[in-house]
Amino acid sequence: MTRVALVQHGDVAVILSDNPPVNALSTDVRVGLVQALSQAIADPTTKAIVIACNGKTFFAGADITEFGKPRQPPILQDVIGHIEMAPKPVIAAIHGTALGGGLEVALGAHFRVAVPTAQIGLPEIKLGIFPGGGGTQRLPRLIGPIEALKLILSGDRMPADKALAVGILDQVEEGDPVQIGIAFAHKILAEGRRAIPLSERDDKIASVRADSSVFEVEAAAQLKRRPGQEAPAACVESVRLSFTVSIDEALARDRVRSQALVAGDQSRALRHVFFAERAAAKLPEFAGAVAPRAVRNVAIVGAGTMGGGIAMCFTAAGIPVTLIDATEQGLSAGLERVRNNYATSAKRGSITQSEAGKRLGLISGSTDRDAAVGADVIVEAVFESMELKREIFADLTRKTQAGTILATNTSALDIDDIAAATDRPEDVIGMHFFSPANVMRLLEVVRGAKSGWQAIATAMEVGKVIGKIPVLSGNCDGFIGNRMVAKRSAQVDRLLLEGAMPRDIDSAIKGFGFAMGPLETNDMSGLDIGWSIRKRRGTPFAIADAICARGWFGQKTGQGYYRYEKGDRTPRPNPDADSLILEISEKNHVNRRTIDRAELIERMVFPLINEGARILAEGIALRAGDVDVVWINGYGFPAWRGGPMFYADLVGLKTVVDRLDHFATQTGNADLRPAALLRALANKGASFAEWDKDRLLAQ
Numbered sequence: 001m002t003r004v005a006l007v008q009h010g011d012v013a014v015i016l017s018d019n020p021p022v023n024a025l026s027t028d029v030r031v032g033l034v035q036a037l038s039q040a041i042a043d044p045t046t047k048a049i050v051i052a053c054n055g056k057t058f059f060a061g062a063d064i065t066e067f068g069k070p071r072q073p074p075i076l077q078d079v080i081g082h083i084e085m086a087p088k089p090v091i092a093a094i095h096g097t098a099l100g101g102g103l104e105v106a107l108g109a110h111f112r113v114a115v116p117t118a119q120i121g122l123p124e125i126k127l128g129i130f131p132g133g134g135g136t137q138r139l140p141r142l143i144g145p146i147e148a149l150k151l152i153l154s155g156d157r158m159p160a161d162k163a164l165a166v167g168i169l170d171q172v173e174e175g176d177p178v179q180i181g182i183a184f185a186h187k188i189l190a191e192g193r194r195a196i197p198l199s200e201r202d203d204k205i206a207s208v209r210a211d212s213s214v215f216e217v218e219a220a221a222q223l224k225r226r227p228g229q230e231a232p233a234a235c236v237e238s239v240r241l242s243f244t245v246s247i248d249e250a251l252a253r254d255r256v257r258s259q260a261l262v263a264g265d266q267s268r269a270l271r272h273v274f275f276a277e278r279a280a281a282k283l284p285e286f287a288g289a290v291a292p293r294a295v296r297n298v299a300i301v302g303a304g305t306m307g308g309g310i311a312m313c314f315t316a317a318g319i320p321v322t323l324i325d326a327t328e329q330g331l332s333a334g335l336e337r338v339r340n341n342y343a344t345s346a347k348r349g350s351i352t353q354s355e356a357g358k359r360l361g362l363i364s365g366s367t368d369r370d371a372a373v374g375a376d377v378i379v380e381a382v383f384e385s386m387e388l389k390r391e392i393f394a395d396l397t398r399k400t401q402a403g404t405i406l407a408t409n410t411s412a413l414d415i416d417d418i419a420a421a422t423d424r425p426e427d428v429i430g431m432h433f434f435s436p437a438n439v440m441r442l443l444e445v446v447r448g449a450k451s452g453w454q455a456i457a458t459a460m461e462v463g464k465v466i467g468k469i470p471v472l473s474g475n476c477d478g479f480i481g482n483r484m485v486a487k488r489s490a491q492v493d494r495l496l497l498e499g500a501m502p503r504d505i506d507s508a509i510k511g512f513g514f515a516m517g518p519l520e521t522n523d524m525s526g527l528d529i530g531w532s533i534r535k536r537r538g539t540p541f542a543i544a545d546a547i548c549a550r551g552w553f554g555q556k557t558g559q560g561y562y563r564y565e566k567g568d569r570t571p572r573p574n575p576d577a578d579s580l581i582l583e584i585s586e587k588n589h590v591n592r593r594t595i596d597r598a599e600l601i602e603r604m605v606f607p608l609i610n611e612g613a614r615i616l617a618e619g620i621a622l623r624a625g626d627v628d629v630v631w632i633n634g635y636g637f638p639a640w641r642g643g644p645m646f647y648a649d650l651v652g653l654k655t656v657v658d659r660l661d662h663f664a665t666q667t668g669n670a671d672l673r674p675a676a677l678l679r680a681l682a683n684k685g686a687s688f689a690e691w692d693k694d695r696l697l698a699q
């Protein structure tokens, strides 16, 4: 199928790609680009060439489905080489998003023009690879190696106006991208401007070549923030080549490095996450059968920490919110927090002042629950009390029409008990946001026994609209994420009892790739929350309970597992907690031992896998990939390890089972015995990925 057309506009030839939905640079597009280019170069009437795309966007990147498969010629590097060496000026005319290979194609052109809504970026790092189509060589020659490195390592998108300011774009203009490209071609032809390939430019790299110390300082600082990850190190090495060796040699080395990265575990893990996040938001069982309810306005009951954050999520998507609290005081405190958050964002430049004003304007407050009437979705975020939640839900069902979605943000209460307080359990659902709700991308949509498909579909769809990654969970204690956390917490407490100290635990798991350790995190959220849950459930923890009994609740009381100075959140060693830990071990007649890092990690990560397997077997999560998505987006599991279930496949399920059996015997803790599903898959030599595939085929 021909995906690339050559359209003549007088003396300008327009090469137009048409490969919906995002003009991915798949093999037939690359072939088409080379053919069209050769034709345009050979045609004596053509004086300049414009490369543009049909549809909603310029080339938005490589074709991710071709990753990891044998490469089909022409490879992108060669296509871009052809473009760059064209003896006639080539102009890339950009709309939508020029990402990854798309931006690299544009960097192969001699000039770049774009419409104001366009965005550019090199997001390869997010897939564990690096821009191997020459982006690491040409971008430094355009904007300097340090700026190039920052953009490449961030993987973030840059809006057209900024790209113009830093010199990546030559012109930004409203209108049809093809027409803008043609007009620009006429302008440079009239001015007689020379088409200089970026690979031949030296002006932006000469100073770093003479003295690379500033580059090296920046590179070291950036890598320090990403320990253990291969792709960032490869990006640094590749950008360094832009000013240390010839471009031909650099491109040759990039080819080798890029293939090694694509084949590596880290990139495989990140690609798994990419697809798992998209799959999680889909509901295969009834796809298309039930339309979600249109969500035009939302009410939130409870203007506390979560309520305010949830309100901000909806306003960011332009959806008006009524924020309701029981008291004037609660309401004004909630609104004040939201106002402060917007002010901080505007000051930081993450949103404009006028956008902040617009979003704030979408929130109205009330202390009257009747203000929720007329909303399409009502999210309840009051204190974690079953009695209170049941009273609110019973009242809301009386006040609202059937079909109004009644969602609870509870972290630990039973959705079915809440739904039973209403006469419309089909409209009741859990929408479990994570704190801070306006930042965290995970949304667990918790389906009660009687939740209707419309409620489920609406919660999933509105989750996507507000930029979250919705994952469907069954109703059980802790849903997917917190149920697994509970298993890790139990092990952490036992490890402290057996011989580890708080810093050993946190530093082991951070070495594995988590941004924060479990004990630092608990200190931050407040140790009293877990303590009260354990007391309610009758599941005591030897160490954690002893710490709480002293009134040490973490940061808010100045000490917990760590000690905190006033106004400073840095965890410092807490000798009092350390001696308490030793004392409790002694009291329990435990012979403390040195536990090495590898064992600490296994004891904290393998129980997650074990509980994940139980969650899958019970149908609480639809796919192993969903469990991974929950852990990466809600609990800081390193994305480059693919999530706990993908990691289990990498380690090998047999190894996980053997180690869990070993730990169960060693500690006498039967809960560590491998789950039936985990053992069965391991016995078959199967993986969670295969289990997911079988489930998909069965649907």
Ligand SMILES: NC(=O)c1ccc[n+]([C@@H]2O[C@H](COP(=O)([O-])OP(=O)(O)OC[C@H]3O[C@@H](n4cnc5c(N)ncnc54)[C@H](O)[C@@H]3O)[C@@H](O)[C@H]2O)c1
Binding pocket: 301, 302, 303, 304, 305, 306, 307, 324, 325, 326, 327, 330, 331, 334, 381, 382, 383, 384, 385, 388, 409, 410, 411, 412, 432, 433, 434, 435
């Ligand atoms: N904080 C978290 O990290 C987190 C994360 C996920 C879910 N949750 C859940 O979200 C819910 C709210 O938690 P939070 O941390 O925002 O609590 P919070 O204490 O900060 O806020 C609760 C708010 O509800 C208001 N409220 C109490 N009774 C009310 C009533 N009858 N009508 C209207 N408003 C009422 C209070 O005035 C307060 O402003 C809880 O169910 C909690 O389990 C919390």
